[in-house]
Amino acid sequence: KLVEDYTQSEAASLAQQLRDQLADYSQAYYTQDAPLVEDHVYDELYRDLEQLEAAFPVIVTNDSPTQKVGGQVLPGFTKVTHEIPMLSMGDVFSEAELAAFDQRLRKNTATEIEYNVELKIDGLAIDLIYEKGRFVRGATRGNGTIGEDITQNLKTIKAIPQKLTRPVSIEVRGECYMPKAAFADLNQKREAEGQAPFANPRNAAAGSLRQLDAKVAAARQLSAFIYTIVTFDDVQATTQSEALHVLAELGFNVNPTSVVCQNMAEVQAFIEQYQGTRNDLAYGIDGVVLKVNDLALQRQLGNTVKVPRWEIAYKFPPEEAETVIREIEWTV
C-alpha cells in the first residue's frame, strides 16, 4: 500500500507498531549485544516510519526514533539543578593506597564488606531522568549541583533508550563515552578537513556533548554505560550488583564486566586482568571502581563534601607514558 492509501488513524497505528518494533530491535542491538535483525531491515522499517510521519505529521510522537536527532540549533544550554548532588570519586594510584582504603572501611564498619568492582569508563558523567518510562531530561555533572541540560544531544545517542521496558519514573547516572573506533574516524575526518584532532576519546566526547547543534552531536557515534540508580520510588535493589541488573532489565546499556569481590585479593585479580587487556576493549578505561556492594551500608557511610566514602577509583598508570618508555628502551 502506498502511504497515501492509509487513513490517518491507520497511519497512526501502523506508525506506533513500527516504533515499538524499532525500539525492540535497537534495545537488543545495544544492550544484549545480539541484533535481532540485519541493519538493512531496521533501516527499511525506519524509512517506512519516516514516510508515514512525513505524510501525517500529526501522528509523530516525541519518543519516535525519528525524533532522536535534534531540531533547532540551541542558543546555549539551560542550567539544571541536581536535587541529589553528582559527586566525583576519590582516587588512588597504588595498591598500598587501595589496601589502606579497604582497611579504613573495615575498621569503621562492624559488618563484612564485599565490593562491586567495575571498569572506570573514561568518559564524562551524565544524569538521566525518566518519567513513566520516557526519557525527559539529560544533564552534565557541572559543578555537582548545577549542570547543563543536554537532553537534545543525549537523545541522539542510540545506547540511551527513549523509552524503558517498564513505565517507571527514575533518575539514573552513567558515563557518556566515544568508542575508540569512532574516535579514530573522527580524528581522521578532522585532520582531512585541516582541523585539530581531539587529544583523547574523553575530550572528543565532552566536545561532542557541548555541541549546540544536535545534528553534529548525532554524527559523533557516542555511547553510554549506566551504573547508578539515583531514585528508588519505582524500583528496588539492595546491592550495587543488583542495581546493575535492574538497570539492564529496564533497557539501559550496562557494562557487562563488573564482579563482586569478597576481599582485596579478588580485587587485585580483576585489576591485573583489565590493566593488561585494556587495549583490547572497544572503549577507553582509566582504572577500576570499587563500590561497597550493600546499598544500605553505602548510605550509612555517606559522603564527604566532595566524594562518597563508600567507593574509590583505582587509576591505572597512564599508558602513554608506558609506550614512550618502551620506545626509548628500544632505541637504546
Ligand SMILES: NC(=O)c1cc2c(=O)c3cc(F)ccc3oc2nc1N
Ligand atoms: N567512570 C566510571 O565508569 C564510573 C564513574 C562513577 C562515578 O563517577 C560515581 C560518582 C559518584 F558520586 C557515585 C558513584 C559513582 O560511580 C561510578 N561508577 C563508574 N563505573
